[in-house]
Amino acid sequence: MTNTHDARTRLYEIVRTKSFVRGPVVLASGKESDHYFDMKPSMFDPEGADLLAELIFARISETGADIVGGLEMGAVPLITPISIASRRAGRPMPGFFVRKTVKDHGTRKLVEGLSDVAGKRVVIVEDVTTTGGSAMKAVEALTAAGATVTLVVSILDREEGAEKLYADAGIPFASLFKASEFLKS
Structure with a gap:
């Protein structure tokens, strides 16, 4: 898709049908909630993965970043499709992920996928x-x-x-969707 509005509208439907669940759940933060967003089904859906990569890369391309990655496990399914989208757009961005804890064998690195991130601009x-x-x-x-x-x-x-956490830390923050968009329906 080339129209951002159409891509976002279609992705909203994928997330709503595959990843949004109402019912009691305990979140990673420890808080209890009456709704849950399990993004894995949307991230592993071929169309969902493609739309996510397209929309996130469009947002990332405005930053001048060199590389893209995130914390395991939530970021991992996003990184490769975004890297592929960046290459297709003529602005290749290698990916990486950050382990929650250093593994006790092999290279024992916390940041995996790149040999060095020093001096890099990161999303x-x-x-x-x-x-x-x-x-x-x-x-x-x-x-x-x-x-x-x-x-x-x-x-x-x-x-x-x-x-607020990111604003207080001086780090720009963006999201494709807000929970309120799904809760109102």
């Missing part, structure tokens, strides 16, 4: 953002490794504190 992607704490772990790891985070972008912002 962090995430599937669902609640308080912002998960992606902030990736921000902290990359900053410690010498990278500059230019944007954190999420498929969906649950509107429960992430925007």
